Amino acid sequence: MIDTILVLNAGSSSLKFQVFRSDDLSVLARGKAVRLGEEAPTMDASLADGTRERVALQPACDHDTALRAVLAFVDRHDDGWRMRAVAHRIVHGGESYAAPTVITPAVFDALTRLSPLAPLHQPHNLAAVAAARRLLGAIPNIACFDTAFHACHGPLTHHFALEKSLRDQGIRRYGFHGLSYEWVASVLAERHPVLHAGRVVAAHLGNGASLCAISGGRSVDTTMGMTALDGLPMGTRCGALDPGAMLYMLQALGMSSEEVSAALYERSGLLGLSGLSNDVETLLASDDPQARFALDYFALKVAQFAAAMAAAMGGIDGLVFTGGIGEHAAPVRAAILERLRFLGDFEVQVIAANEERIMAMQASALLAEAGRASA
Incomplete structure (x- = not known):
């Protein structure tokens, strides 16, 4: 058995x-x-x-x-x-x-x-x-x-600049893609221990996209916030947006909350910028100027947020790409790295995502702990 x-x-x-x-x-x-x-x-x-x-x-x-x-x-x-x-x-x-x-x-x-x-x-x-x-x-x-890897963040990282009564109701930054980042950290610990001990910006780039500042294997900061809508532009999600723009949609444009939600979650990002597709392979193959614009915008925002993650750690020793875009879209990786040349030399790795294995590891550990407790 x-x-x-x-x-x-x-x-x-x-x-x-x-x-x-x-x-x-x-x-x-x-x-x-x-x-x-x-x-x-x-x-x-x-x-x-x-x-x-x-x-x-x-x-x-x-x-x-x-x-x-x-x-x-x-x-x-x-x-x-x-x-x-x-x-x-x-x-x-x-x-x-x-x-x-x-x-x-x-x-x-x-x-x-x-x-x-x-x-x-x-x-x-x-x-x-x-x-x-x-x-x-x-x-x-x-x-x-997906939020657990970021639970170690301190108040400087997880708070928004809101009044205490709102913060006390759970309006704060949580971060996501934690299973992917935990896998990246475990691979670095096994294969690149020196880099694992240092300051790494991990880039989970796919239809959902975010960055994580990982120092010594622990999450220090990340680009997503209270929801998986914040931070980088994604396949169909807008990423960081002036909150006043949402108020304008609701108050001046007369959009319902459901219409705003659909616009920000389902019709924005690479799809909204290009007007063509949220698929990077399709955009790379297109000669439409809007496809190039969407990819350039994405690369710029990834680079800008990567610099912010480096600032959270006081520097950068390595950048790790993972996720569908991060692993397979070499032109996108190159465009991001070109915009980060000002940070100086740092190691670059591509690590295939394996969230399922981290989940199996977590479940196995929990079962073993339960077995010891009942022994």
């Missing part, structure tokens, strides 16, 4: 999964269901031995149906696997959750109340939790938080 951990990373129209051995965290199976809620959803899955399957899912299926397909794939290839836990990526942990946590009904309700702070992510993360509860019964569901 092989003890395993199922890791789920749920998006608005996707469900990624990996099955890890509990002892050595080797990957037994992995896959991704895509186009959930659309007409032709599919799931691609594979085993460690190279076996691959593509499964057509029901039209307009939800996360519950996708998880059923994941479990059916696991059942077809189960080689004495015993699932000990399901680990879930949860984007927002608020002020209460700064470490991996078993999801009880009370925890689930508390995380649901945080959904307005991460409307593109939290509801879908929790939909996967609800599906796992229905389909897997008493197996523990463990929340792994």
Whole structure:
């Protein structure tokens, strides 16, 4: 019998999964269901031995149906696997959750109340939790938080310049992409220990994008704030914006809060700047001047915020790129680095994102701690 951990990373129209051995965290199976809620959803899955399957899912299926397909794939290839836990990526942990946590009904309700702070992510993360509860019964569901890596920030970093009565109601900076940054820090510790001990700006650049100042393996500052809307421009999100612009939309333009939310979360960023696409590969291939403008704007803002992260640490020893754009868009990396030449020499690394492995590590540690406590 092989003890395993199922890791789920749920998006608005996707469900990624990996099955890890509990002892050595080797990957037994992995896959991704895509186009959930659309007409032709599919799931691609594979085993460690190279076996691959593509499964057509029901039209307009939800996360519950996708998880059923994941479990059916696991059942077809189960080689004495015993699932000990399901680990879930949860984007927002608020002020209460700064470490991996078993999801009880009370925890689930508390995380649901945080959904307005991460409307593109939290509801879908929790939909996967609800599906796992229905389909897997008493197996523990463990929340792994994107905000947790930044929980060590001091008041100079996590406060906004607001009156105390508002700050006391949880209006503060939390930061996100923490699972990705924790993975970067763990890889640096293993492969580049000198750099890990120094001052690193990590750039998680994808459809969601942010930067993190990491000193000695710990988060010092990050570009995202109370929500995953702040900081860098992203695929469809605006990034940092004068709050007065939102007031103008509401008061002078007569937009509803729902219209403003849709504009800032869904029609801004690279899509809004280019008028073409939020996909960097598409923009790089386009000869439209607006595509070039969007990419130049993105590179400039990444460089400006990277300099701010360096200032938070008193300098920079290395810059690490990760995420889909960070790993695969070499022209974008080059444009960012050209704008940072004034900082002098620093090491540059590209590290492939692996949030699922960090989640498996966190879940395994929590299970081991629970085992010791009950011994």
